Ligand SMILES: Nc1ncnc2c1ncn2[C@@H]1O[C@H](COP(=O)(O)OP(=O)(O)OP(=O)(O)O)[C@@H](O)[C@H]1O
């Protein structure tokens with residue numbers, strides 16, 4: 117028996133009142149941890165997108181909505197495939213690659229997937245329609261700071277769909293699977309797959325990105341057009357510029373060239389995300405404020421009620437020889453345990469929420485941040501102890517003569 | 524030895540003052556067994572609180588051997604209670620969420636006795652009161668008489684020199700009352716000082732000296748008169 121076991125045994129006696137007195141702290145920590153996790157990862161994702169895809173430009177149907185760069189081609193509207201030729205023929209400086217895409221919903225092995233048709237780079241030289249454009253050679257824009265993008269060994273593998281959003285070669289009966297699809301359907305390289313009545317061979321599978329690309333099945337553009345009976349249309353055309361500066365300069369030129377389409381850069385797309393992040397960041401500080409106010413106040417009043425309820429017990433302890441500081445520590449320790457437990461449970465709930473809803477809600481996959489978790493739990497504990505300070509002092513000032521009062 | 528020197532305790536509530544206790548000179552020697560009787564509101568609990576170092580007198584001094592109790596700090600007075608005194612209450616005041624064993628361990632824990640020794644001493648004391656098979660029961664799970672025996676074990680486990688009891692038999696049936704009075708007899712034989720407040724005249728008759736309180740005034744009562752009463 118000691119101070120700690122006294123606190124612990126009292127807490128164990130009434131677990132529900134314990135929970136209700138610290139539920140505000142628990143929920144506050146959960147919300148804070150979830151929001152901060154999503155924000156931090158979302159910010160990382162934005163800067164990752166900017167550094168790896170900053171040179172990319174999207175050509176979309178005029179009224180396509182734009183929340184997420186990766187999902188931009190999934191809005192159901194289409195553009196004529198003609199635009200690809202127009203872009204190539206215009207011979208704009210700074211254009212390095214042009215990759216048209218057509219996406220449609222499909223189901224594979226019971227899993228909802230997005231079937232995305234993509235035109236492999238090798239087709240550009242072979243296509244009849246682009247005979248004249250075959251003369252097209254990537255031209256760097258004036259003063260380009262980056263070396264032009266020479267195809268490397270990595271560009272020859274399906275993984276290039278993740279890194280540069282293009283693929284060098286893809287046969288009409290081949291598909292590449294996103295990480296989720298590959299995992300859930302247990303397909304691997306070389307397998308044969310039935311999809312929308314066609315038979316395909318798996319060329320490869322992609323590593324996890326945490327984006328909607330994980331649930332995509334990539335196939336040849338013209339195969340998808342046939343399966344969709346859509347004619348020669350695309351959902352989006354990605355233009356890969358030689359560098360970020362080129363991308364900025366290309367937007368007005370492409371807009372002039374294709375007045376019926378919407379032309380945006382990656383940095384424009386991520387602006388939305390940056391805005392969302394800023395809002396979430398603001399929200400998380402607001403939640404922190406509420407957590408401190410509501411959590412602190414509700415715990416302080418719960419401890420004060422507990423002190424009132426235990427007046428005679430406190431008087432008896434003092435009669436037996438407990439010092440006022442012992443009594444004060446009894447309640448501070450109780451608050452510390454409450455803060456620690458509520459903080460820890462809240463932190464776990466917040467983490468689980470972030471990990472589970474992060475990918476759908478913010479399009480980012482979330483890895484727990486131990487530093488943030490430790491900080492949240494310590495902050496909750498500190499808050500609980502501070503909130504209990506005043507009621508604990510009142511307990512220490514109680515009159516030991518209370519021990520002679522009958523109930 | 525305990526000595527009250529010109530002690531006066533006045534309560535003030537909403538402008539009204541009540542002299543709860545007034546005493547020019549009261550001496551209780553070590554090893555005495557004293558009963559304090561008197562009507563309700565006469566100041567019996569006030570006297571016990573004053574003796575226990577829990578209620579400062581409005582004026583006067585209370586001596587415990589050579590120490591003027593209320594010239595000590597609150598912390599030293601806690602230590603005096605912890606090391607030298609034991610309390611018995613009418614309503615037992617057991618801690619409801621602790622088992623019998625844990626309740627008896629509390630005074631030992633406050634005196635920094637190691638956990639292993641706490642269990643040993645508390646178990647022995649409970650066994651002495653015939654509660655060896657109730658160690659792990661909570662107060663709500665045992666009878667009223669057993670609760671007072673647990674409370675007695677808690678009082679005595681620290682080997683106190685002075686026992687202060689407020690109506691220790693007030694809530695008990697005759698059998699349980701006898702257990703308490705037997706325990707006090709034993710304490711008397713062991714040389715402890717016992718000061719017990721009681722309405723119960725048979726209980727008072729067991730003491731070796733009786734004090735009568737009336738409106739805060741203390742007077743001695745002779746042995747023979749108590750017997751007549
Ligand atoms: N905290 C207090 N504030 C004001 N008056 C008090 C206080 N405590 C006791 N009194 C008054 O002091 C007087 C003595 O009270 P005390 O509790 O000592 O009596 P008692 O003899 O123990 O009575 P009982 O037999 O009912 O327990 C009473 O008149 C009581 O109303």
Ligand SMILES: [Mg+2]
Pocket residue numbers: 520567568569689
């Ligand atoms: Mg009383």
